[in-house]
Amino acid sequence: MTPTPPDIPAPQPSEPADADLVARARQGDTDAFGVLVRRYFDRVFGLVVNMLGRREDAEDVAQTVFIRAYRALNRFRGDATFSTWLYRIAVNTASSALARRRRSEEVSLDDDNGDGQRSSILSHLEAPQSPLRDVIRHELQAQLNAALQRLSESHRIVVVLHDIEGLQHDEIARILGVPVGTVRSRLFYARQQLQKELSEFAP
Numbered sequence: 328m329t330p331t332p333p334d335i336p337a338p339q340p341s342e343p344a345d346a347d348l349v350a351r352a353r354q355g356d357t358d359a360f361g362v363l364v365r366r367y368f369d370r371v372f373g374l375v376v377n378m379l380g381r382r383e384d385a386e387d388v389a390q391t392v393f394i395r396a397y398r399a400l401n402r403f404r405g406d407a408t409f410s411t412w413l414y415r416i417a418v419n420t421a422s423s424a425l426a427r428r429r430r431s432e433e434v435s436l437d438d439d440n441g442d443g444q445r446s447s448i449l450s451h452l453e454a455p456q457s458p459l460r461d462v463i464r465h466e467l468q469a470q471l472n473a474a475l476q477r478l479s480e481s482h483r484i485v486v487v488l489h490d491i492e493g494l495q496h497d498e499i500a501r502i503l504g505v506p507v508g509t510v511r512s513r514l515f516y517a518r519q520q521l522q523k524e525l526s527e528f529a530p
Contacts, residue, residue: 348363474524474525
């Protein structure tokens with residue numbers, strides 16, 4: 328079962344659209360950009376958590392995403408939606424964070440790579456409340472998160488964007504700058520790998 332991602336809050340009738348907020352933020356209206364941050368922070372944070380696999384790293388990276396977005400607003404031409412543009416920045420920022428982590432771990436002999444608190448990929452699954460069920464779900468969640476982190480970065484991100492964030496193939500293609508067919512093939516391969524690793528949990 329694929330978890331249902333939280334919906335991006337739709338602007339209420341009294342709330343301005345993204346394009347209006349971007350235009351105001353470009354003129355120096357920090358309150359307008361603050362509305363965009365509140366509107367999208369949870370989604371960006373979730374994406375970053377699932378890319379990095381560590382909640383303790385994700386908050387700083389998510390904040391960096393919005394700092395970079397604010398500084399780059401004048402380069403946002405509106406060819407894509409603001410959310411697509413923001414996701415592209417988030418993917419690039421998280422990828423850079425992963426590269427820094429790998430370099431750090433390669434040179435550190437005593438780095439503590441404890442599991443930390445993993446993101447709750449299965450948090451949206453509904454299940455009866457029982458101690459045994461909770462144990463099973465916790466174990467499956469841990470295994471799924473571990474399997475997700477063992478995917479290559481290019482395969483992991485399509486799973487995160489499609490199966491967890493709920494984006495369509497064409498939007499993912501725009502975010503990553505690759506053909507739609509590449510997104511589909513990466514997603515197919517990634518799902519095969521995850522299914523293979525999690526086969527022991529299949530009913």
